[in-house]
Amino acid sequence: MPQFKVTSAEVAAKAGVSQSAVSRVFTPGASASARTAEKVRKAAKELGYRPNVLARAMVSGKSRIIGLVVAYLDNQFYPVALERLSNALQAEGYHVLIFMASQTAGDIDGVVAEILDYQVDGIVAASVALSSDLTARCAAAGVPLVLFNRDQDSAEISAVTSDNVAGGRKAAEFLLAAGHSKIGYIAGWEGASTQRDREFGFTEALAEAGLSLHSREVGQYTMQGAREATLRMFASDGPEAVFVANDHMAFAVMDALRYELGLSIPQDVSVIGYDDVPMAAWPAYSLTTVRQPANRMVAQTVSLLLSQVEDHTAAPQQVRIDGPLVVRGSAKLPKGQTP
Amino acid sequence: MPQFKVTSAEVAAKAGVSQSAVSRVFTPGASASARTAEKVRKAAKELGYRPNVLARAMVSGKSRIIGLVVAYLDNQFYPVALERLSNALQAEGYHVLIFMASQTAGDIDGVVAEILDYQVDGIVAASVALSSDLTARCAAAGVPLVLFNRDQDSAEISAVTSDNVAGGRKAAEFLLAAGHSKIGYIAGWEGASTQRDREFGFTEALAEAGLSLHSREVGQYTMQGAREATLRMFASDGPEAVFVANDHMAFAVMDALRYELGLSIPQDVSVIGYDDVPMAAWPAYSLTTVRQPANRMVAQTVSLLLSQVEDHTAAPQQVRIDGPLVVRGSAKLPKGQTP
DNA sequence: CTGAAAGCGCTAACAG
């Protein structure tokens, strides 16, 4: 039975070697003879010894902890991403220390400061905007930072997003091809780059077809906000098609349309979302939506972050990943096209 | 602009006091004169100093890190719980280090071992079964452990669950009151205590009414498993009501019933779930379900864990929280009762 | 290859 807490010194004593020999055996880039290594491992196993990560972090300066800031765990996109992120990092020997950021902007600064206190090797900020003061502090502390699903047009700071402008265009083109001309948009939180870019791409494509938004409401990326936005938008003379800034809101929009307004989708109104969260594929919604390839986004985030962790001179990058429009049943098909 | 990494010694030098004085100013139970404190704070602010949590952890033996093991982040119950847990812990000055456990049982042991390496002050294991060997290791390491939403009938180990047996009964009683007699059950993963207890309460109440299960299939707590279970169950002579071991599966069951089998809910078949995740309230499902009070469960988990963290002699406890049946539209109402 | 020795940044007695 393992002792209360076993130190390398105790293992050393039992194995009849020096404490530093024990350390070497448990350090990847070690240099210990096979004989020593074996003696040490044996003693370690008997004592139930495992190196203390914190002590190791102190001296080596590497904690193997990555700080993660998240805000919206109710939007299915994030739990899914978090799971993948954590798994990918675990595979590389890192672990994730979670920090919940209340939506309040002021709070974020405090959160990141706390993260830094833990001497994390890097930070992933998912869907939160950071003040430039803050990014400066990370830089000053020598802690690489990568923004996930949010961009902050500064070449100084790494960000991984989908190609939101192109995605917005795809949504518009699909609606246009189906012959819609009265088209509405339900916006996310206006401070978000995803919101801005998706809307930009969408309206730009509309404009190229000589159209402008029939109506626009803000849903704040919340279900409640989206429901109310829908009710306002369809109070009178509603559009025949709506592009919703993310799936999370799109579900609320569809529910409001169907169950509060008695409209049929897509007969009365076409709906397109953004993200392609798992639920979008469920038959109850069958949501046509622009996919954000979560796995590839996560993979990029991890490789970008770790490359900066391992080489502090590595330059920040902005990665934009393209995702397809996934056609399901919530929006009318282009003319002449059948399922 | 803050330096690369500022130490208390540098602050001390700048403030013209000893390094321990700086430490005291930043330690809650401190004892420093107002004058000293002010000088130190001033110097600290100018230098951008913040205490190194890891160094503090080394000497104090308290890392203020809580390890969390989770498996199913796609079941909405867990992201919600995680968010609350993390927030509650943050409020107490702790932070959560996340460890994803692949469903594979053998893996869990390794995961917990890794957690221990980080010298966490406590562990929350959400929905995973731990080997007794493992709980012993936690005990040996002096790290309190509490099981969340899973029980392990051993008085030695703390667990917070809803009253799953009572919940199962409530589901049965409701179905019985509605006059159903051909009743099916879709089970979760059979290794889970939640599955076992819910089924036990359910069938026991049925038995008291002189009934037994018309049919039973296992859905493994996955959507895919639930869909297939439903198809098998209704291949011929399906039941007129089904109790599904959790909401996550219930959604898949409802989808299969409606869109693959063409049945109406609740006209053709009543469905009851368990958990009351946010989505259960959405009109597309309007799922009648037994609520697991996530907020109270989390609150209990935190208080139980922290009481053990702060006082290692505190006895383990099993907390069982009662939740109501939330009546919505997916199951027929008891005779004579109208919405 | 291996042991001895010097800290990483901080808290906790210990005298004063």
Next chain:
DNA sequence: CTGTTAGCGCTTTCAG
């Protein structure tokens, strides 16, 4: 109240 002195458990020169 304050400074001095030990370490926490480990990695890492530095000799040998």
